[in-house]
Amino acid sequence: MSKATALFFHAGCPVCVSAEQQFVQALDPERYSVDVVHLGQEKARIAEAERFGVKSVPALVVGGLPFHINFGAALADLK
Amino acid sequence: MSKATALFFHAGCPVCVSAEQQFVQALDPERYSVDVVHLGQEKARIAEAERFGVKSVPALVVGGLPFHINFGAALADLK
Numbered sequence: 001m002s003k004a005t006a007l008f009f010h011a012g013c014p015v016c017v018s019a020e021q022q023f024v025q026a027l028d029p030e031r032y033s034v035d036v037v038h039l040g041q042e043k044a045r046i047a048e049a050e051r052f053g054v055k056s057v058p059a060l061v062v063g064g065l066p067f068h069i070n071f072g073a074a075l076a077d078l079k
Numbered sequence: 080m081s082k083a084t085a086l087f088f089h090a091g092c093p094v095c096v097s098a099e100q101q102f103v104q105a106l107d108p109e110r111y112s113v114d115v116v117h118l119g120q121e122k123a124r125i126a127e128a129e130r131f132g133v134k135s136v137p138a139l140v141v142g143g144l145p146f147h148i149n150f151g152a153a154l155a156d157l158k
Contacts, residue, residue, distance in 0.1 A: 006105065019144060019146075020146075022141065022142050022144065023139075023141055023144075023146055026085065026106050026107060026110070026111060026141050026142070027105050027106060027107060028105060028106060028107040028108060028109075029107060030107075030109075031105070032105060060102075062101065062102055062105050063101050063105070065098055065101065065102075067099075067102050067148050068148065068149045069146050069147065069148055070147045070149060
């Protein structure tokens with residue numbers, strides 16, 4: 001079975017990245033390969049994110065649909 | 080291997096539910112069983128959601144961490 005690609009767009013906040021990678025890694029690896037895209041470093045891919053309807057980061061695109069995830073960071077983790 | 084429970088809290092918007100179930104079903108079924116909770120119908124579980132740090136719905140709790148998902152509904156889907 002060929003895998004679908006899930007796209008995870010973010011902008012580099014370290015605390016957010018670690019939290020959301022836990023989320024991304026919960027996806028079924030038999031069905032999805034995940035392409036993690038740092039839009040701050042890969043500005044050429046911003047248009048690609050926009051085509052999927054991504055309005056903000058972090059966002060996950062699964063099955064062509066954008067899911068905006070606003071976990072953010074717990075203040076306690078920033079101390 | 081025992082499965083972890085992922086909790087999906089929502090409040091019943093049909094369009095949102097269908098979109099987000101696609102997302103929930105992308106989770107690895109080998110590792111997660113998903114408990115879908117309609118907080119509008121199960122108000123007794125609001126406190127449980129709050130204990131995980133859930134501030135808004137829809138939200139997914141994975142590994143004890145809350146992820147707030149604001150996919151919402153495309154206006155086109157509401158027409």
